[in-house]
Amino acid sequence: DAKTTQPTSMDCAEGRAANLPCNHSTISGNEYVYWYRQIHSQGPQYIIHGLKNNETNEMASLIITEDRKSSTLILPHATLRDTAVYYCIAPYSGAGSYQLTFGKGTKLSVIP
Amino acid sequence: DAGVTQSPTHLIKTRGQQVTLRCSPKSGHDTVSWYQQALGQGPQFIFQYYEEEERQRGNFPDRFSGHQFPNYSSELNVNALLLGDSALYLCASSRTGQPNTGELFFGEGSRLTVL
Numbered sequence: 001d002a003k004t005t006q007p008t009s010m011d012c013a014e015g016r017a018a019n020l021p022c023n024h025s026t027i028s029g030n031e032y033v034y035w036y037r038q039i040h041s042q043g044p045q046y047i048i049h050g051l052k053n054n055e056t057n058e059m060a061s062l063i064i065t066e067d068r069k070s071s072t073l074i075l076p077h078a079t080l081r082d083t084a085v086y087y088c089i090a091p092y093s094g095a096g097s098y099q100l101t102f103g104k105g106t107k108l109s110v111i112p
Numbered sequence: 113d114a115g116v117t118q119s120p121t122h123l124i125k126t127r128g129q130q131v132t133l134r135c136s137p138k139s140g141h142d143t144v145s146w147y148q149q150a151l152g153q154g155p156q157f158i159f160q161y162y163e164e165e166e167r168q169r170g171n172f173p174d175r176f177s178g179h180q181f182p183n184y185s186s187e188l189n190v191n192a193l194l195l196g197d198s199a200l201y202l203c204a205s206s207r208t209g210q211p212n213t214g215e216l217f218f219g220e221g222s223r224l225t226v227l
Contacts, residue, residue, distance in 0.1 A: 032214060034214065034215075036216075041220075042220060042221075043116070043202050043204075043218030043219050043220050043221055044155065044202070044204075044216075044218045045218070046215045046216065046217070049214065049215070085154075087154060091214060099145070099157050099160065099168050099170075100145075100147075100155070100157065100204075100216065101157065102147075102154030102155045102156070103154055104153065104154055105154055
């Protein structure tokens with residue numbers, strides 16, 4: 001069963017920040033939160049992951065609440081190419097491997 | 113540096129037939145996972161191969177089988193195809209050894225249509 005819940009869809013104006021929320025109140029203390037996105041007709045693409053500290057890379061920022069029950073993915077300046085389905089995932093990790101359980105994700109539409 | 117490559121990109125089969133899909137992982141990766149993505153749904157984990165053995169398996173019947181070769185490439189085989197097997201099949205590669213960030217790299221997928 002998916003350990004995360006996300007809104008079904010969101011809109012964002014081009015050039016504005018896109019803030020995508022995710023609830024993961026049941027994850028354990030050592031489970032990371034990963035974000036992937038899938039642009040239409042392409043394979044999913046890794047964005048970022050974190051445990052309890054905020055993280056930033058060239059694509060996005062990840063803000064995790066102190067209680068780790070939720071997080072927000074931030075795309076600072078959304079472009080039309082950011083239109084995609086965004087997945088928040090807490091992977092099963094066993095035997096040194098990672099098994100991703102995808103939900104339906106959030107469909108982000110960036111509007112011109 | 114080539115990423116994950118999959119073949120074929122599209123194929124059409126009829127019910128009862130068998131299909132083989134192929135995947136070459138990203139350079140330096142030793143682990144291959146396969147996912148099935150039905151239309152409008154998120155990808156579902158089928159199984160994962162490491163050191164030429166199936167290491168983890170999702171909730172898929174035995175009609176779905178796989179193989180990993182010494183060069184880390186992998187095949188997904190589906191026997192006795194059903195209409196419900198129509199989907200995008202995604203291959204993802206990763207590295208089990210260090211460094212291990214848990215990041216998966218996905219291919220573009222193989223679109224299977226069963227008639």
